[in-house]
Amino acid sequence: MKRGLSLQAALAAYRPDAELAPVPELDDPDTLLNSYHPDHLRGSMTKLTIGPNAGADCQRELADLLQAEAFIDEADLAGAQVTDTDVLVVGGGGAGCAAALAAAERGARVLLVTKLRLGDSNTVMAEGGIQAAIEPGDTAQQHMQDTLRAGHHAGDPALVAAMVGDGPEVIRWLIHQGMQFDQTASGDLHTRRAGGMTAPRIVHCRDYTGLEMMRVLREAVKQHRGIEVWDQSPVVELLSNERGQKCVGAVLGSLTDGSMRIVRTRSVILATGGLGRLHLNGFPTSNHIGATGDGLVLAYRMGARLCELDSFQYHPTGLVHPPHLYGKLVTEGVRAAGALLLNAHGQRFVDELQPRDIVSAAIIRECREGRGIHTDTGGVGVWLDTPRLERSQPGMLQQQFPKLLARTHHVGIDPRLEPILVHPTLHYQNGGVVIDVNGATSVPGLYAAGEVAGGIHGRNRIMGNALLDIIGFGRRAGIAAAAAEHDRGPKKITLEHVNRARRDLTLAGLPLTQRAPRILPAYTAAGKDIWKP
Amino acid sequence: MEALNINLLHPQQRVGENMSRWQQAGGGTALRIATKDTAALVPTIKDADLRGLGGSGFPVWRKWEAVAKEAANPDKYLVCNGNEDEPGTFKDRLLLEETPHQIIEGALLAALACGINRIVFYINPDLTRSLAALKGALAQWQDGELLQLASNALGKPVKMELVPGSTHYIGGEETAAMEWIEGRLSAEGKFPFPRGKPPYPAQCGIYGCPTLINNIETLAHVPAIVRNGAEWFRDLGIGQGAGTKLYSLSGDVLHPGVYELPMGTTLRDLIYVHGGGLLSGKPLKAVFTGGPSNTLLTPDDLDVNMDFESLRERGGSLGTGAMIVVSEGTGMVKRVAEYARFFAHSSCGQCPPCKTGTATISRLLDRIDTGRGTAADLATLETLCRMLPGSGRCHLVNGVVHLLDSSFQHFRHEYQQALK
Structure with a gap:
């Protein structure tokens, strides 16, 4: 990734009233997606080998979980x-x-x-x-x-x-x-x-x-x-x-x-x-x-x-700064209300009301090609230009996006005066x-x-x-x-499907060491050791 | 491995409904041989030592002889019992799906041997594919040359019918089957209540006519015996066993499925050679044999030959040849409780000891399994094990007790651990 401007430099260069050039024409959305959308990252995909979707493409980390051993016996x-x-x-x-x-x-x-x-x-x-x-x-x-x-x-x-x-x-x-x-x-x-x-x-x-x-x-x-x-x-x-x-x-x-x-x-x-x-x-x-x-x-x-x-959907506008809110969402409603996206040089680079995958890919392109804004903590993003929105419709942020203002107020940022640094965040399956x-x-x-x-x-x-x-x-x-109708006969409850999965795993030569479901992320205290190693 | 699927499930036999392919593979020859000398059939079967493979292990020739001796009144019936419904048993459905003509030929041979003119195929209606295959196969026999041949040899027309069963487990019991079939043939609609014995079906069965009831797998063996001779069949078995047997292998094994193996194959061969061993390499804990209405086998029994005699000597039973493999880590109380629930639900309710006995066993086991049982509950179960056997018209209640008794014998400590 080429390095763009630092947060301080970009903030200093930012003018809410600067004249904006029109958005460059998007010639081929597919090329943009193929080159920059995270779904197309090299090495992120694999093929499933067992189960009803065997042979289908699947994200690698998810595939490991889908083809894992059960928690219980x-x-x-x-x-x-x-x-x-x-x-x-x-x-x-x-x-x-x-x-x-x-x-x-x-x-x-x-x-x-x-x-x-x-x-x-x-x-x-x-x-x-x-x-x-x-x-x-x-x-x-x-x-x-x-x-x-x-x-x-x-x-x-x-x-x-x-x-x-x-x-x-x-x-x-x-x-x-x-x-x-x-x-x-x-x-x-x-x-x-x-x-x-x-x-x-x-x-x-x-x-x-x-x-x-x-x-x-x-x-x-x-x-x-x-x-x-x-x-x-x-x-x-x-x-x-x-x-x-x-x-x-x-x-x-x-x-x-x-x-x-x-x-x-x-x-x-x-x-x-x-x-x-x-x-x-x-x-x-x-x-x-x-x-x-x-x-x-x-x-x-x-x-x-x-x-x-x-x-997967990567929402275009996740917060980058401050670090403890990394990935938290800024609603698309802000863009719907008219907020623009600007790169480090204060230029628009995509029509903000394109579908999410295209906007996300465009933001990643800007960041990767050196037109991103870098924080001291290693984050990178582009501007969501809220001050300009506030100038055109005074009071609108306060009235329609109180949650956003409250959240940013806590960390000492006022979106009415300074733009918000955003980067795509994993949002939806x-x-x-x-x-x-x-x-x-x-x-x-x-x-x-x-x-x-x-x-x-x-x-x-x-x-x-x-x-x-x-x-x-x-x-x-x-x-x-x-x-749904009741079954005829006594209810028999078994783990036969777990046995079937175990058979498939063994026959496919896959390891029986990883267990799923994950229940809680591994980095949480409770998620480290639930029930079984 | 060379002994796998050599007779009933031989690839040449597995042609489904396709009658001409079946005939190309030798289908129908047994019937042609038999029509020349129907009297030779019973001795041949006796020589071959063919057993009732629906679970009893009773010598087939004795049933046949009994029915053959009776006079037609005015008919004689053959019931081909395909009401397969036991947990863990899934062999007849495969035979019906893949080799229906073999079964029909076997049924006609039995009819010729005993002078039977009405054949009823009695099939569990939940086995939709089996039902469809048999229906398709039967349609090709009606008015065909082979059926005509059999009718001529018998001296009166042979009628073949397909009667779907009642979906009740108890409907597989032979007198219950007759009760249901009578209801269906006359459109009266009867519940399949087992009847008291005697009189035995051979004397007084469907509508009071002499009736022979054989399992689907038993009948399927007959054509090959007639074709190749009794000696050939006997030699297929190992040790005391004769012929081959379909083993339904399920549970915690790598390759569950139906395996046709020589009668008398060891449990070790079945599980570790054909079944691919236990899942995740866990140790073997127990095997529920013959469907759960029979006894448990333990790792000590791995090298016992699985034929009727050898298992009987060990106090066990081969039953239908179902082997439900259970690995270490499985709670036996829970498993036995589940089977007890199945039997409590399946009891037809006409004999009070069975109706209340199975329900009580199921309730007490559930209680123990969920950690609420007491030593008194365990003692009650043991008393029931002594009281109940033989108290019903049919064997259903004996089945639960055998299983429970067997689990007490081998896994008593698990019951005690689960007590409050």
Whole structure:
């Protein structure tokens, strides 16, 4: 990487009122992506050798986890307490809560288990908003086209159609749950247009939409009599029937006392979220501490098909400075509101409202080619030009992005006066567990919803579709799981799928030393030594 | 390895529904031989020492002879029992899928030997692929030359029917099977309750007619015996065993699957040579034999020949030839509790000792397994083990008790450790 300017020099050279040259024409987005997007880094991809996706491309660090040995053995199940329920929801974020509520509304007994606490999730970090085609002149069709195009047409049209069709209903349901959205002066829902969209479609609550959403979901879940919540109870393995072909429950490990508990159920809904905390390719992440890709590992071992395991979203504007906030998110809403990106020389280099993968690749190009801004602590980035935005619309930052101002205020930066140093941060897993429109995976009894599921966003997600996805598909999975039929005969719970994976690993000559799921990042105190070496 | 899949699962036999390929491989010759001298069939089978491979190990010729002696009233029935539903047993479904014609020919040979004119293929409806293969195969026999040949030799038309089973485990018991089939043939709809014995099916079976019931694997062996002679068949076995046997290997082994091996192959050969050894190289802890309604084998039994006599001498049983391998690190109480739950659920409920006995065993085992059991619970289980055997019309309750008793014998310490 060529060295650009130091933070001090760049700051000294920065003028919020400088004349800007127009953005240079982007001749070929594919070349840009191929040369600079982290998915295309040399050596970051490998091929899976076992499981339903054998032969498919997969990010190397993820592949190691997907092809790892299970945490537990039959011996760990001896003496474990058994709990019966109708639907087990794994994950306490937005998708998990939506699924639990939908299943409980239909009379199912629901047990919601979460690794940390209810609401500890990436949902609370979603700042920008939620998409729904509700404006006059906008249509679900347009929403669908935008989603598919931004995803490089790798998304499943049936899933996208289901999601965009759910949009207005999802907003209505959220309002009924008590969620607040920003309104226009006349009382309509206020919308924004963001990267990759043909119409304003983002409904939002300031710049803490996800937090507000989680607030109401959490209250609704806590209040519902049909839902029991177990905190600090990560799933360490799923359970299968005696042929290893149907998911019939899960083994929970307690983070408080280390004990194992067995849950027997008709259906399991995985809503475990993403994997940012695996820090793929050494990138920082915007994700919360529990985002370690457990759902992918569990589903894959159970035999569920996954998709787009080589495609991840790096959000263009993660904070670089100060170091302890490295990777934390600056919402795309700021760019949607008009903020520009400038390199060390104060030049624009990309249309800021291009889809995220293109903007990220462009920022990485600037940094690698010596037009980046370097901090003393080894960080590098470009400017997000907030002072210029403030000059053109005074007071707008304060009014629309209070969370951003509060966060930067704590560290002595005022975005109204100085630009923010940003660099792409690992943000979202584009692919995941293959589902149908009911959230059903390729394994009977196993459902997936939210970030852990794939096929909706193709190879790149646009802003606001994640919150729509988790509520829409969360509810769909909850409804389908509650309707799942009881099995004939006695419930037999086994680890046969683990045996199958062990056989495959042995036959493929892969080591049985690495264990997965990860549960917590290895750099946390608790994550170093969970249950077994 | 050269002894693997030499007869029933010989690659030439595995042609599926394709009748002409089966005939090219010698299919149908046994039937042609037999029609010339039907009286020779029972002695041949007796000579070959063919056993009931559905689990009993009962000499086949004795059943055949009994049915052959009876007068038709007005019919005689053959039930080809494919209600395979035991945990760990998956051999008949493979035979039905891959060699349906072999089974049909075997059934016709049995019919010729005993003077049977109605053949019922009784198949577990959950085995959808087996059901489809057999259906396709049967369609090719109807009005065919071979069936005509058999009818002529018998002196009256042979009728072959396919009756899907009840999906109940108990429906595999021979009298329960007859009860269900009667219900299906007359569209009355009966639950497959086992009947009391005697009278035995050979005297009074379906609609009071003499009835022969044989397992699918048993019948599949017959054509090759008729073709190649009894001596050839006997020589295939090792030691006291005759012929070959399908072993369903599952559990913690590297290569689970169905292996046709000489009757009397050792457990060691099955697990370590054919099964590829245990997963992750763990030590062997136990083997649930013949489906869980039988006894446990331990590493001490690795070199015992797996035939009916040798295992009986060890106090065990070959059963259906299912071998569920369990490695060190598996909790035996949990495993046995699971099987007990299966039996408690499968009990038809007509005999009170079985109905309440299996349920009580299951409940007590669950309690012990989850750390809530007491020494009194363990003592109750042991009392039940002495009380229950033989108290039901069929063998279901004996099965649970055998397994439980066997696990007490070898793994008593695990039960005691789990007590409160």
